Amino acid sequence: MPPGWNAVSAFVVQLCLANQTKLMTEPVPPTAPFLKLENIGKRFGGTVALDGVDWSVNPGEVHCLVGENGSGKSTLIKIVSGVHRPDAGGRIVIGGTAFDHLSPHHAKKLGIQVIYQDLSLFPNLSVWENIAIDQELGAPFLAVRRKTMRATAKEVLANLDARLPLDAIVGQLSVAERQLVAICRGLAAKAKLLIMDEPTSSLTHHEVVRLLGIVHRLKSMGLAIVFVSHRLEEVMALAERVTVLRDGRKAATLPAKQVDYHRLAELMTGSRIDHVLKAPGLETRESVLEVRGGGRNGEFADVSFALHAGEVLGIIGLMGSGRTELALALFGMTKLDHGEVWVDGKPLKLHSNQDAIRSGIAYVSEDRLLLGLNLRQSIADNASITTLDRLANSFGLVPPQRRSKLAFEWVKRLGIKASNTAAAVQTLSGGNQQRVVLAKWLATNPKILILDTPTAGVDIRNKQGIYGIIHKLAKEGVAIVVISDEIPEVYFNTDRILHMREGRLVKEYLPGATSEKLLAEAVFA
Amino acid sequence: MRKLLAPVFNRSESSLAVVIIVVVLIFSVSSPYFLTLSNTADLIESYSVTTILAAGVFVVLVSGGIDISFAAVASVTQFIAAMAATKYGVPAFPAIALACALGALMGCVNALLTYYLNVVSIIVTIATSSIFYALLIYFTGGSEIYNLPDWWTDRVVFLRFETASGDFARITLPMVIMVLVVVVTHLLMSRTHAGRQIYALGGNPEAASRVGIRILRLQLLVYGYLGFLAGLAGFVQAHRVHQVVPTAMFGTELSVLAVAILGGASLVGGLGSMGGVVLGVLLLAILQNGLNLLGVSPYFFDVVIGLAILISISVTAVTQRRLRAKRGNSELRHE
Ligand SMILES: Nc1ncnc2c1ncn2[C@@H]1O[C@H](COP(=O)(O)OP(=O)(O)OP(=O)(O)O)[C@@H](O)[C@H]1O
Numbered sequence: 098m099p100p101g102w103n104a105v106s107a108f109v110v111q112l113c114l115a116n117q118t119k120l121m122t123e124p125v126p127p128t129a130p131f132l133k134l135e136n137i138g139k140r141f142g143g144t145v146a147l148d149g150v151d152w153s154v155n156p157g158e159v160h161c162l163v164g165e166n167g168s169g170k171s172t173l174i175k176i177v178s179g180v181h182r183p184d185a186g187g188r189i190v191i192g193g194t195a196f197d198h199l200s201p202h203h204a205k206k207l208g209i210q211v212i213y214q215d216l217s218l219f220p221n222l223s224v225w226e227n228i229a230i231d232q233e234l235g236a237p238f239l240a241v242r243r244k245t246m247r248a249t250a251k252e253v254l255a256n257l258d259a260r261l262p263l264d265a266i267v268g269q270l271s272v273a274e275r276q277l278v279a280i281c282r283g284l285a286a287k288a289k290l291l292i293m294d295e296p297t298s299s300l301t302h303h304e305v306v307r308l309l310g311i312v313h314r315l316k317s318m319g320l321a322i323v324f325v326s327h328r329l330e331e332v333m334a335l336a337e338r339v340t341v342l343r344d345g346r347k348a349a350t351l352p353a354k355q356v357d358y359h360r361l362a363e364l365m366t367g368s369r370i371d372h373v374l375k376a377p378g379l380e381t382r383e384s385v386l387e388v389r390g391g392g393r394n395g396e397f398a399d400v401s402f403a404l405h406a407g408e409v410l411g412i413i414g415l416m417g418s419g420r421t422e423l424a425l426a427l428f429g430m431t432k433l434d435h436g437e438v439w440v441d442g443k444p445l446k447l448h449s450n451q452d453a454i455r456s457g458i459a460y461v462s463e464d465r466l467l468l469g470l471n472l473r474q475s476i477a478d479n480a481s482i483t484t485l486d487r488l489a490n491s492f493g494l495v496p497p498q499r500r501s502k503l504a505f506e507w508v509k510r511l512g513i514k515a516s517n518t519a520a521a522v523q524t525l526s527g528g529n530q531q532r533v534v535l536a537k538w539l540a541t542n543p544k545i546l547i548l549d550t551p552t553a554g555v556d557i558r559n560k561q562g563i564y565g566i567i568h569k570l571a572k573e574g575v576a577i578v579v580i581s582d583e584i585p586e587v588y589f590n591t592d593r594i595l596h597m598r599e600g601r602l603v604k605e606y607l608p609g610a611t612s613e614k615l616l617a618e619a620v621f622a
Numbered sequence: 623m624r625k626l627l628a629p630v631f632n633r634s635e636s637s638l639a640v641v642i643i644v645v646v647l648i649f650s651v652s653s654p655y656f657l658t659l660s661n662t663a664d665l666i667e668s669y670s671v672t673t674i675l676a677a678g679v680f681v682v683l684v685s686g687g688i689d690i691s692f693a694a695v696a697s698v699t700q701f702i703a704a705m706a707a708t709k710y711g712v713p714a715f716p717a718i719a720l721a722c723a724l725g726a727l728m729g730c731v732n733a734l735l736t737y738y739l740n741v742v743s744i745i746v747t748i749a750t751s752s753i754f755y756a757l758l759i760y761f762t763g764g765s766e767i768y769n770l771p772d773w774w775t776d777r778v779v780f781l782r783f784e785t786a787s788g789d790f791a792r793i794t795l796p797m798v799i800m801v802l803v804v805v806v807t808h809l810l811m812s813r814t815h816a817g818r819q820i821y822a823l824g825g826n827p828e829a830a831s832r833v834g835i836r837i838l839r840l841q842l843l844v845y846g847y848l849g850f851l852a853g854l855a856g857f858v859q860a861h862r863v864h865q866v867v868p869t870a871m872f873g874t875e876l877s878v879l880a881v882a883i884l885g886g887a888s889l890v891g892g893l894g895s896m897g898g899v900v901l902g903v904l905l906l907a908i909l910q911n912g913l914n915l916l917g918v919s920p921y922f923f924d925v926v927i928g929l930a931i932l933i934s935i936s937v938t939a940v941t942q943r944r945l946r947a948k949r950g951n952s953e954l955r956h957e
């Protein structure tokens with residue numbers, strides 16, 4: 098059985114049963130596809146992003162699109178939504194009519210709505226205005242019909258059985274709530290095909306489960322849904338069919354029932370990937386970091402643990418368990434109200450993250466797009482930002498070639514897919530952006546590395562790549578904390594697992610001495 | 623107090639209103655002439671040009687741009703309309719229409735340059751501002767026009783009433799134009815599709831183009847509207863001072879921007895309201911008048927403008943940070 102599989106799929110099935118008995122209805126009869134692509138290709142300069150792709154999506158179907166980072170998923174979606182024009186020779190057939198390309202406007206009229214990873218919402222406007230924004234696109238000097246717009250927003254939310262304050266300003270909502278707003282906007286615009294590009298990579302487990310419930314609801318409303326995701330467990334539990342892209346070509350479209358985790362991984366990468374338990378670290382090494390009775394009022398309490406050189410320690414917990422808050426405190430972003438932190442056998446007062454960095458602690462945040470990167474700057478700029486003083490020459494200036502040399506080294510070591518180190522980070526695919534964040538912190542040569550959900554949005558092979566890097570660093574003696582809510586991630590890649598719940602460390606597990614299933618049950622109980 | 627004001631103004635505006643009330647109280651105690659009816663009327667009239675321009679700048683700020691060429695536009699249109707009126711005897715309405723249309727056209731030039739060059743608007747408008755001014759001075763040699771026709775300079779009084787102290791307070795043409803501009807801008811921004819699209823554009827330009835907002839058309843409207851108002855403001859300014867001096871508006875850019883920012887418009891776009899801008903004007907006007915009556919040097923007034931902006935920006939930043947912190951906690955709690 099594939100790892101993590103049982104727990105999550107059982108969970109989702111349970112959820113669906115609980116939420117909606119209607120889901121048990123027979124599969125959709127083989128109707129004409131809503132969308133059909135024939136021989137679609139797309140080049141960006143020298144890069145072939147897509148090559149001869151045929152693809153179809155049926156009404157009422159949940160269709161998953163998977164593939165490694167840079168395999169062309171987002172590009173395919175942008176062609177369907179009219180953002181990119183496919184190269185000559187391809188056809189897009191929608192409802193029986195063929196087009197050689199679509200404009201964004203046209204695609205919307207045909208009922209194609211995309212929820213991009215950044216959600217494309219208006220943070221300064223209210224929930225209802227965001228949802229019904231289409232009604233404001235008419236003749237410029239007509240009056241806005243607030244009542245109708247609010248009614249639309251209300252109705253769409255009611256259809257989804259969801260509740261949101263209509264007048265709240267969207268910028269002040271949580272990510273999950275914003276995503277709901279984006280989905281509602283798609284519905285309000287009379288979507289027939291709703292495409293979600295990596296909708297779950299910035300969500301916590303709870304939120305993902307809620308989202309999956311909503312996706313089922315949408316499906317029962319007859320919408321076609323395309324779902325791009327790197328969390329294969331989710332994909333499998335949800336989809337009717339799965340399409341795998343590899344290097345811009347379609348590797349296969351298969352009924353989800355017929356594939357398992359290993360088969361998918363194989364199709365994506367062209368080679369077999371197996372999970373292997375990490376070789377356990379040596380317990381006898383000295384502890385580099387020790388937390389004694391650490392606590393922050395309202396966030397976490399009584400946290401005590403030791404971290405040894407060369408050890409990979411997993412902290413598993415759901416949102417609200419205090420895991421990120423703990424990480425922020427260890428990195429000096431917030432102050433402990435209780436307890437103390439010892440580094441190398443000495444108590445350490447953390448006044449700011451500068452103190453943490455100086456004592457060799459590095460932190461890779463969970464929110465790669467918001468906190469980790471300056472998207473407009475180059476790879477070299479981003480990767481060198483943490484080490485400028487080390488790169489500076491005797492005049493205190495940083496020669497550009499030192500920066501690009503450093504960046505080049507990390508691009509190579511982390512296998513970042515980019516034309517060169519001067520490329521702006523925003524031209525990279527999502528998973529490669531994540532690695533630039535990693536490069537930025539690894540460049541500081543940390544002794545203690547805290548990784549907060551390090552593989553969100555990263556495909557399976559690259560996940561393996563990142564795990565490989567983690568293990569290698571551990572071997573070199575770096576002490577590593579991996580915070581995550583993906584069971585297999587922690588189970589197969591750490592020496593020791595601490596389970597955090599409601600702000601407390603409740604139990605310690607050793608992967609060799611427990612099963613993945615037991616761990617999953619404990620965490621999601 | 624804030625609760626009381628809540629139905630009319632949003633958070634930052636009600637704090638501005640509170641500040642205004644406090645300032646008014648302080649000045650009323652310290653100077654007997656402060657805010658007498660005739661003093662107030664004069665004060666309002668003297669800020670009419672600033673308010674008209676601020677309304678246009680506010681629209682541009684909401685869209686996420688900055689335009690500082692409005693003073694140059696006002697000077698150019700003013701001069702050309704004055705030439706038309708004095709040399710060719712063009713009558714009132716065509717002359718005013720000419721000024722406004724010309725202003726709108728110059729605004730559209732800004733919009734086109736910003737859109738097609740894809741450069742931040744402040745840089746584009748610094749350049750066009752410099753070009754407009756330079757061309758004006760080059761062709762006029764800096765000469766001034768004093769012989770404006772009577773229809774331009776005659777004071778138009780709509781209402782006049784005697785105050786208790788025997789002074790007269792008048793409702794004049796500049797005030798009426800100012801109020802009209804404020805009302806129209808308010809309706810445009812809060813009630814029309816175009817206005818809401820401008821807010822959306824300022825809030826997230828990428829998303830705006832994705833949902834199908836036609837950016838170029840909207841920018842033409844935004845910058846064209848400011849140009850139009852600059853033409854109108856040029857007319858009102860000459861009406862008040864009875865002459866056209868090419869350099870008269872030079873240097874008003876900062877105080878107009880200041881007023882809009884004080885009123886809650888943000889330099890990153892998407893925020894602010896016309897009501898807030900009016901409060902911003904009010905605060906500056908009251909401060910200036912009060913300090914004047916107290917005999918404070920006018921140079922010191924610029925210090926006050928600067929401080930007022932700094933304080934208002936800090937207040938906004940702090941409240942936002944606090945909001946965010948609060949949100950973080952509540953998220954934790956509800957899990
Ligand atoms: N606008 C662009 N200009 C140049 N190259 C691009 C552009 N958009 C995408 N690419 C390239 O096309 C390829 C496919 O990228 P795409 O974003 O479709 O990948 P993806 O499958 O969505 O990856 P991820 O899972 O990391 O999001 C990549 O090599 C990427 O660098």
Ligand SMILES: [Mg+2]
Nearest residue numbers: 170171526527
């Ligand atoms: Mg992508």
